[in-house]
Amino acid sequence: MAPRPHWIFGDQLGPHFLDPRHGGPDAHAPVIMIEARSVLRRRRFHRAKAHLVLSAMRHRAAELGDRVTYVRADTYAEGLERALGRPVPLAEPTDEGDRLTVHHPTSRRARDFAAALDGVEILPARGFLVPHAEFAAWADRHAGTSLRLEGFYRAVRERHGLLMDGDGPAGGRWNLDHDNRERPPRDRDTLGVKGPWRPREDAIDEEVRHDLDRWERAGDVSFVGRDGPRRFPATRREALAALRHFITHRLPGFGGQEDAMLAADPVMSHSLLSAPLNLGLLDPAECVERAERAYREGDAPLNSVEGFVRQIAGWREYVWHLYWHFGEDYRDRNALRHTAPLPGWFLELDAGAVTANCLSTVLAQVRDTGWTHHIPRLMVLGSRALQDGWDPAAVTDWFHRCFVDGYDWVMLPNVVGMSQYADGGLMTTKPYTSGGAYIHRMSDLCGPCAYRPSDRTGERACPYTAGYWAFLHRHRERLAANHRTARAVHGLDRLTDLGELLDETARRGDAPP
Template sequence: MKPRWLFADQLGPHFLDSPDQPVLLVESKAVFRRRAFHRQKAHLVLSALRHRATDANTRLVRTETYAEALTEPVSVCHPTSRAARALVQRLPDVEMLPPRGFVTAPHDFVSWAEGRNHLRLEDFYRFARANHDVLMDGGEPTGGRWNYDADNREPPPRRMDVPEPPAIAEDDIDAEVRADLDRWERDDGIEFVGNDGPRRFPATRREALARLRHFVQHRLPAFGPYEDAMLAGDPWMAHSMLSPAINLGLLDPLEVIHRAEQAYRDGSAPLNSTEGFIRQILGWRDFVWHLYWYFEPEYRAANELRARRELPKWFAELDADAVGARCLSDVLKGVRDHGWVHHIPRLMVLGNYAMQRGWRPAAVADWFHRCFVDGYEWVMTANVVGMSQFADGGRMSTKPYAAGGAYVNRMSDYCKPCRYDPKVRTGDNACPYTAGYWSFLARHEDALRANHRMRRPLQGLHRLDDLAVLVEQEAARGSRAP
């Protein structure tokens, strides 16, 4: 049996043909020279690789490039980026197998997608539910509804009454990784962003399974109603925090889905929480994976709104202390200190602000890729370019996810103590999200006029008596931190 070359995001047993198959792991320093990754992301990836290398029949090669380590015939599962796939195709004696670590097969997605004018998550999700018999009762969705979004948009409670996820106990491998990263920074000129800190996410399958069990038992019941809410000082809330482990390949998404569905069938988790969680994995995760390959390679450079500003230094360097807007400061601090915040801060605080200011979408996507512990090119391309920045003109979403301070105020506890007022558009205490929202609409009115979901906001734009002042104010703000 050929050894199986596992990339660092393919570390689980479902990437092998048998438990005793020989494994080759490659730790390439060149990967960390090319981009300034978050320090905690680099730690997590290296820790996961080195922990996996302690398994039987496993060999880890530490080298500058992947090619230097490939000295014998191997097989490899389809990689998760175009660059990695091109590398595999160039190397002699490497057999590339179909992808693993996702639920819907590529040919099934293509069959579903072909001939459609628009590709929408909800349509794909219903197809995937029926095709994989997930939360189905015969031919009908469990509970009679496909989607429980209406039950999962509650504003935040004063505090989340859920237990903390199990702590990670670092070991000698983590200490070695931390020492190596210190040395790379000091001696090799390799740069990182963000703060170092204790490892918060699983680097082994055992840790990942423990997190999965704890989430399903203790946090899944509270997940649904508050999945779109934000609380200052509580970055985790009832979220699973499983995306880093799934994206490292430590968990098979199907086993995660089945554990959640079983909790509902056993009566230990409500349907709205279970459906909302499963939609994120069976629906959204698979959807953006397939879109990465289905759309043309040039998709990641899409820029339909012609946003050309570069990321300001305070944002690129995660300088949360330079920001006065409480929501943006707290979320940026979460990225700086943890390399993770949940999906609503990503979309409605970070992405929303970037789109309002016209930052270059490819640069925003690269920032998310580098700064999040669960960030990979396939994850961030459609998530950021398509959904967050609307740079594809609506190929995968129905409207820009632009919102003013009223949204942040409704879905968080950020606004009351903030120096800015979400109801004010101009002046010293104008909320940068409220002002930015109307300025964004004014700049892109022509491009958005044909979108029926933007009709009412654009009508509201022309009822503003201070629009000229607002646009001038936002132009003067430039790249300054709010």
């Protein structure tokens, strides 16, 4: 019997998605790839993201050669019809050899589409450390309590033997986050580490850029942000090179200032591996195993390695499973009842319209690269949205569209749960927002700013400081009952200028801060 054809999505591009040893298709199975233009029409993506995904898909197709049928179509359904030579929805096949296989897609929309096709068998998910059944068993054991990251992270470490010394964690502590909150250097504007690995564009990149230009001129699609040169891996070989470069040159200095921000050094010591990981070009196991090897061989300190392992084996796995565990209605959660639309300057990534230096700088980073690290995402971009009461569904969509590593499974829990607290505490114990003092402490962004982080009112009032107190006031009753925010809420009673602050905040409205 001829091997069954196997369909791979644009975020399933690594060799582990075609490995029969781990539940994949037959070693000689023909492969189907579909480049569906409707995906780009559905959302107004960042141009660099569209370029990266199409470049990665076309590079993978070139590697697979005659084994792949690569179809450029309007929709997935049209692409399947052309690839298989039979109509969609697929009828139940009379011969098992006619059944199409696909690994569990990463979005509900794609999963539901594939599941509705009788002639498709969905294989277990790949690209993650923890199978769905293993997470479900862990969640069942904690039913009625909480599904916090820390407990899950420890379970993953124990189950996979990551950074373990016998039955306990390496170094005696599970989480070294408190060691990774150092301020940025005050005597220089960069961290001073070797720069990140960068790719060289080729003829495929040129072809993709030509197609995007053509589609945009025709009015078929529309983008935000800037494109070029490509900054992230689009092939397995490039992804491995980026991983080796990070482990060798950047991991040793990653931990201490993991949460710091520098205007002239947006990358700091961060790995930039989220994009190739989420394209499926890297497997998370190889990333954390190489990092642990660096620690065991004395090439990187434990706080750096543990912080990196926690990002991948902890947070990334946790977010992936919560996306499925919480269900589809999680998308509509809005515990704080925030409904304000995203302002035009934010939607257009118009950094020039913004006076606040931290927000202008970070928005420019997103505009120019489609990326910024987790603290600017959470404490500058997300905090602005939370303080101003923007609709969390719209904020989620913005992060999905505007980041090269943004996918539905990535951004839904990260934004609804972590950033916007729209789930009311299912995922985190408190809203993550702050006044300007935090940004001043953890960055060099406040010095040249027109606003002062200590000022709540007046011409030089920091929009984050004023916004923080306005947010606490707006949700006073809810936050006073939260043990992690109650003390801050009680601080409202000591503000003699609260009325003036609220008036000024209301007058600003959705004007750029």
